[in-house]
Amino acid sequence: MRVMLTVWPQRCHLFPAVPYAHALQTAGHEVVIACPPGAEDDITAAGLTAVVCGVPETTAQGWARPDLAPNVPEIDRLAAELGVSPADRDSWDVFYQFLLSAAKYHLPPEPSADNVALVEFALAWRPDLVLWDPWFPGGAVAARAAGAAHARVIMGPDYSGWATELFAARGPAAAGNPLADAVRPLAERYGVEVDEELLLGQWTVDPLPPEMRVSTTLTSLPVRWIPYNGGGVKPSWLYGPPERPRIALSLGLSTRTYHQGEWRTPKILEAVADLDVELVATLDANQLVGLPPIPDNVRVVDYVPLSQLLPTCSASINHGSSGTFWASVAANVPQIIADTDESQRLEFTEEGGSVIPERHILSPIAASYIVGRGAGFRLDHQKQSAEEVRALIVSTLEDPAYKAGADALHEEWLDRPSPSDIVPDLEKLTAQHRGIA
Incomplete structure (x- = not known):
């Protein structure tokens, strides 16, 4: 047909x-x-x-x-x-x-x-x-x-x-x-x-x-949901297992397309700076605008297919959008979903413009699902301190319960x-x- x-x-x-x-x-x-x-x-x-x-x-x-x-x-x-x-x-x-x-x-x-x-x-x-x-x-x-x-x-x-x-x-x-x-x-x-x-x-x-x-x-x-991220040449640093726990930070395609700067990232960078981990942050030039100095344990890449990156990771920090969320489920990793308590209602300026909330339209649902299933945490960059974010990351990596929760979601995904x-x-x-x- x-x-x-x-x-x-x-x-x-x-x-x-x-x-x-x-x-x-x-x-x-x-x-x-x-x-x-x-x-x-x-x-x-x-x-x-x-x-x-x-x-x-x-x-x-x-x-x-x-x-x-x-x-x-x-x-x-x-x-x-x-x-x-x-x-x-x-x-x-x-x-x-x-x-x-x-x-x-x-x-x-x-x-x-x-x-x-x-x-x-x-x-x-x-x-x-x-x-x-x-x-x-x-x-x-x-x-x-x-x-x-x-x-x-x-x-x-x-x-x-x-x-x-x-x-x-x-x-x-x-x-x-x-x-x-x-x-x-x-x-x-x-x-x-x-x-x-x-x-x-x-x-x-x-x-x-x-x-x-x-x-x-x-x-x-x-x-x-079958993750598809496009093709790409696999970088050599992804050939073998990482030397220390690797975390993916991915904040989606829409952010880099429509916005400049990245409001969730500064606190995450501060939180991981002193941890024995490698954070791979998929940020382009638009998203890097206004960020503080990048810690030594953070690798910034403009783009790498999540299908290449996530299988080498121990956790995924993301904004809850479907593409990154399901790619993380498919890779069988716990997730930390960035979300806030804001209303989704736009704020309109006197000039006729609007201010979009600092949360993705899907993040409340994704965060609730991950937390409810014991497969990770919700991260609120507006209310949580860098120390609190660091504690979430450490728990995600060290407490086997969150990997077990991710395993259960992965099995349910395979059953569909x-x-x-x-x-x-x-x-x-x-x-x-x-x-x-």
Whole structure:
């Protein structure tokens, strides 16, 4: 069968999709990854076929576009109307401020050239199955327009599914849902109805365990997250075992892409300076801005694939994002997840800008899961001293209970079906749903 994957064109969204493409391609299916410009080099480097939809000039719309600015009164009004509880307020703010804004970036009020190109490619190529990134819902419109079966591939907690459940509780799921409103101009151009299936897919491929899910009623096809970090030449210092305990510090692709400086790192560097360990910090020039002098036992590398680094480590310090989190689970190492007690709500400045909280949108869920399963610690750089952070690191390395907790998570990860294992399920579901509006 023909399979099209569509993703937000950034590595943090592309890389999780690559193992599904590989599994389907290895099973003999014809596979393409279609998205706006920005990911084609990484797609082809993975041995996959890229379809570039649009040209860079037509997609560089900018985050300053009026329809992308979060409407604070509207955020609060809808939260009150939907009965969002204080415990769920962070999930609501992540949905509205981050996921919705990201989805709308490629779904402007007038359908963009990149999304039109995506749908036109689907109409010409006629895929049997479209697997789409929830942060890039134009893929669902392309699937419906072309008569393909379609499913979401979850890459983190299902905030769009959770929000759609909230709206569905008071009537038709699309009614009043700002995500539905964002999709509607493109959908109407191609005569596609905006309904719950368009927003949620005909099914969902979900690598998260129940404890990490935010949606409560949606069924899913479970799968094992397979870490993919791209290729790279293995450095000689990774050939043999380390001379002393090695710790990986990885703070993700988004931080280095969108921010300058790294607010969690100074305290971590101070904490390890006097320990008999080697900290490998994957920090680029942007993240090194403003940092204190690097201790002698810290090796700074711009980039090394986590699949090469983590198997040599005794612990992983990270920001809780899915890529680093699951790579650490796969490598069977305890984790220290950086998180804070901040609200996920953006702070807006008088100049019209916004201040993003010093926590990742996934870190509360990842930290809670790791701590609850006895596989590591939560690190709050805003409240904990360097001495307290040092104690967390020492405990993680020396107390065998945390390695045992990591072992248990690793075994549960292995018990989940791999992307190759679910190919027969995808084939059957495609046969059931293809051509069904």
